[in-house]
Amino acid sequence: MMPSTATAPSTEVSSPPTRRRRSRGNRVAAVLLILMALLMLAPFVWTALSVTKPTDVAFANPPVLSGYTPTLEAFKNLWETTYFAQYLVNTAVVALISTVVALVLGVPAAYALSRFPGYVSAILLLLALVFRSLPRFSVVLPMYDISRALGIYDTNFALAAALVAINQPFSIWLLRNFFAEIPKELDEAAMIDGCTRFGTLRRIMIPLMRPGILTAGVFVFLFAFQEYLTALVLTDTASKTVPVFITTQLGQTLPMLQQAGAAAMLLTLPVIAIAFIAQKYLVAGLSDGSVKG
Amino acid sequence: MRRREFAVLIGPSLLVMVGLLVLPLVRTIQWSFQEVTYGQVGTFVGLSNYSQALTDPRFGRAVFFTLLLTIVVTSIILVIGYLIAVGVNGLGALRPYILGSMLVAYVLPGVVGAVSFSWLFDSNFGGVLNLAIERLTGREFLWFTDTWPNRAMIIAHTVWHLLPFSVLMILAGLQGVPKELREAATIDGASAWKMHLYVIIPTMRGIIGFVCLITIMDVLRTFDSLIPLSPQADAIGNESIMYYVFDNAFRDGSQQLGLGSAVNVLSILLILICLFPFIRDLLKEAKTKA
Amino acid sequence: MRYRTYLRTGLTTLVIAATLSGVTACGAGSRTGAADATAVECDYTMPEAETTVNVLAYNSSAIDPFTNTMVKSCTRENVTLKHDPIDFSGQVTKTTATLSGDTGSYDIIETYGFAVPEIASAGSIIALDDYVAEYEEKYKLDALNEGMRSALSYDGKLYALPMQAQMYVMAYRADVFEDLGLTPPKTFDDMIEAAKTIREQGDIEYPIALPMNATADVSTIYQAAMNSTGTDFLDAGEPQFDSEGSRQALEGLQSLLPYMDPQVTTFDQPKVQQQMYNGTAAMAIMFSGRMNDLTLDTNSKLAADFAFAAPPSIDSDAPYLFSRLSVDGWAIPENTQLDKDMLFQMIASSVSEDASRASVPAAYPAREGIVTDESSKYAVAANETTAGTMPAPNDPASAPVTNAIRPVLVQVLTGQLDIEAGMQDMQRLAEETVAGN
Structure with a gap:
C-alpha cells in the first residue's frame, strides 16, 4: 500500500544513534508502564491490606501502614460465619454452565453467519450488536417478573439462562470474526471429501478454532463470573452469587466489611490466576480473529 | 451454504435470544405504557410515563451526565489505551506481568471494584489517595459531594475498569499490523507519530472502531459503580440514566415500573442514535459483500 | 508450542478445580454466628x-x-x-x-x-x-x-x-469533653458551643457527626428534629412540612452543618461510627443499635474513651428530645x-x-x-x-411521603434550595402523595 513510508524508516532502525535513543525510550516507556500497572492495582492492593489488618486499624484515618500484625481473621470469619462457600459454588456453577451453553449455541450460529452471505447475515449481526447494547434493566426486570410467574425465580437455572442470552450477542460476534478468518476453500475441500456441513464444522472447523473458542469462552466466563445486576435481580437466597453477597455485607459492621473485602479477594484470585496464564493466549486468539472486525 | 443448513445452525441461538431477550423487551415496551408493579396486571395510561420522564428535570440531568461521561471516558480510553498497547507491544519479558496486573481491574466485579476504588478517596476508610492528593496540591477536595471532583472520580473509576479490555483489543490489533510497519513506528520522534497517525491507525480502523463501540455501550449503561462512588448522585447531577431507572423501579421497594420501563425504552433509542454511525457502516459493508 | 498450550490449559483447570474442591471440602459455613x-x-x-x-x-x-x-x-x-x-x-x-x-x-x-x-x-x-x-x-x-x-x-x-x-443516643468523647471542661449538650445551641470549643482547643475540625446520607438516614434525622418541636411529618394524615416545627427543624439542622464534615450528606451510620473510631468527630448521634459497636475495643483504640448521653433537644423550649423511637x-x-x-x-x-x-x-x-x-x-x-421521645404513630402514607420529599430535603440541607421554598415543595409533594395513596 505505502511501500515508501514503510521501508524508509525501517532502514533507519539499524543506524546506531537511533537504536540508542530507542532503547532509552523503551526504558522510559517500561518505567511508565510499570507505574501505570501499579496504579491500576492500587484499589486491589489497598483492599488486600485492609482485609489483613486487625479490625481496629483496618480503616484508620490517617491510614496505618506499619506496626501491626497481619491477620487472616477476616477470611476465617468469612468461611465460618457466612454461606460464602455456597455463594462461590453458585457463582462458579452459573458461570461454567452459562459459558458452556453459550458456546454450544454460539459456535454453530457464528459459523453459519460467517458462511452465509447476504443481507440476512448482516441484519442478524446487526441485531446482535443492538442486543449487546440493550440497557440491562430493560431485559432483567421483565425476566424477574416472568421467572416469578414461572416459579423459577432464585434458581441457578434462571440465572444461567439469563446470562446465556445476555452474553450470546458478544460471543456470536467474536466467534464469527474467528470463522471469517478461516478460508472458505477449506470447507469446500472437506465437503468434496464427503463431509456433511455439520461434519465439517465438527471435524475441521472446531479443532482449527480452538484458540478462538477458548478466547470467547474466557470472556463469557468473566462476564458471567462478575455479573452483578442480573444476579441481584434474579436471585434471592438459594442462588445468590458472590458479587451480590459482597454488596450486602457493606454498610454494616466493621468485621463484616472486612469479610466483604476478603470475599472480593477470594473471588478475584482464581480469576487473576486465569488472567495471568491466559493473557498471552487471549491476545493471540484475539489478533487471529477480531482485528478485521 | 444452503438455507436449511443455515437455519439449523443458527436456530437454537436465535431461539434463545428471541425467547430471553426479545420477549422481555416486548414486556418492557408494554409496561412503559402502563401503571404497573411486579406480579400485577397493569392499567394502560398512554404516554403519561413518557411525558413524566421527559418533563422530569432529573431525567434531563441524568441524560446530560451519562453523555458527558461517555464522551470523556471513550476519548480517554482510546488515547491512553492506544499508547499503553503500543508500549506493551514493545516490551519483552515484562509484558505478561504488566498485562496481567492491568487485567485485575477488569476481572474485579464492577461494584466490588467501585467500593475498593471509593475507599482510596474516602477519608473515613483511610482515603490514602485522597491524602496523597491533598499533600501534593495543598487543597482539600470533596470527592463525594462536589459535582466536579465527584465526576473526576467517577471518570477515573470508569476508565480504570474499562481500560484493560481496550488495551487487550488494541494490542491484539497491533499484532495484526505487518511487522515492518510496527518496527518503523517504535522509533521516537516526529516520524514515529506520523507513522502511527497515517499508517498504523488507519490499518487498525476496524479494531479501534470496535473498541470505541464496546466502550460507548458499556459507559452508557454505567450504574452499579455509582452506588459507592456517588451516594447522592441525584443531588449533585451525577446520576446516570440506568441509576435513575434503578432508583424508580427497584431500589428501596420503589415500584414505578412503568416509569422505569419508559426510561428504558428512551435509553434504547438514545443508544441507537449513538450507535448509528456504526450501524450504517455495517450495513454498507454488507451491501458491498452482497 | 502445543505442549505449552496444554500445560497452560491444565494449570488453569487445576486452579479452578482446587478452588472449588477447597470450597466444598471445608464445608458450607458452620455459622458460628x-x-x-x-x-x-x-x-x-x-x-x-x-x-x-x-x-x-x-x-x-x-x-x-x-x-x-x-x-x-x-x-x-x-x-x-x-x-x-x-x-x-x-x-x-x-x-x-x-x-x-x-x-x-x-x-x-x-x-x-x-x-x-x-x-x-x-x-x-x-x-x-x-x-x-x-x-x-x-x-x-x-x-x-x-x-x-x-x-x-x-x-x-x-x-x-x-x-x-x-432510639437516638449520643456518643461523645469523654476524654475530650473532660479536658475542655464540657458537659453533654442539652440543646442544639449547646452542641454548637461545645463544637466551637473542641474545634478551637481540641484539634478536631468537625466535632459533630450525624448520619445524613441521602437515604432513609437523612429523612429520619429531619423527622427527629421535627419531633423535638412536637410536630410530625403527618398529623392525622395531613402533611406538616410547611409548619413552624418543620422550619425550626430545618434551621436547626442547618445551624449544625458548619460543624459537621462537609460530606455529611453521604454519611450513613457506619460512616458516622467510622468518624468516632478514627477520632475525627467528638460527638455523634445515631440509633442505639449502633452504640454497642462503639464500646468494643476490637473496633477502635478509642473505645474506652466513648461515653453516652441522651441526645439534646432542638432548643430549651422544645417539648421532646431530638430522637426517634x-x-x-x-x-x-x-x-x-x-x-x-x-x-x-x-x-x-x-x-x-x-x-x-x-x-x-x-x-x-x-x-x-x-x-x-x-x-x-x-x-x-x-x-x-x-x-x-415524642410518641409518633405511624401512618400508611408515612413511607411513600418520606420517599417523595427526600430529594427536596437533601437540596435544602445542601443549600441548593432555601428553607421557605423547600418547605412549600415538600408540602406539595406530600399532599400529592397522600392524595394518590
Missing part, C-alpha cells in the same frame, strides 16, 4: 416434610442476637431456618419483592414501626392477635412493652411481634406456604425471656424488666431517651 447464640425453647409441631424457613432480617449488632437465637433454637430434625446476611436497604427492597405476588421467598420477615402500616393495610402481613392470645402464657408475651406493641399495630391489630426498640419486630407474610402457627412459635421464642436477656447489651429488648441502668454503657442514656 448462630452457633454461639443462646439456645431457647422453640416448641412447634414438627412438620412431616423437610422444611426450610427463610428469614429476612438485616444484619446489625442489635438485630443479630434475635435472628441468631431463632435460627439456632428452631432448627432441628426436618426444619432448617436459613438466614442470609443483608443490609438494611436490601431488606427494604426484598420486603417489597417477597410480599408482592402469590408466593414469596421469605417466611419470616423483620420489619419496623415505620413500615408496618403500609404493608399491613395492603394485607401483605397477617394480624397476630389470635396467636398472641393462644400463646400468651407459653411465651410470656404479656411482658412485651405496651408502647412497642402499639408501634407495631395498625388499625387496632398487632402485625409484628416486637423484639427491640432503637423505632421498634423492630417479626412479621409473618400472608403469602408464605408454611404453617403459620409454627412460624409464630418461632418468632415468639426469639423474643422469649432468655433470648431477650441474651440480646443485651447490643440491643434494647421490647421485653420489660430486661434493660436496667447497668445493662450496658449506654443503658442510662437509652432509658432517658425513651422517656423523652
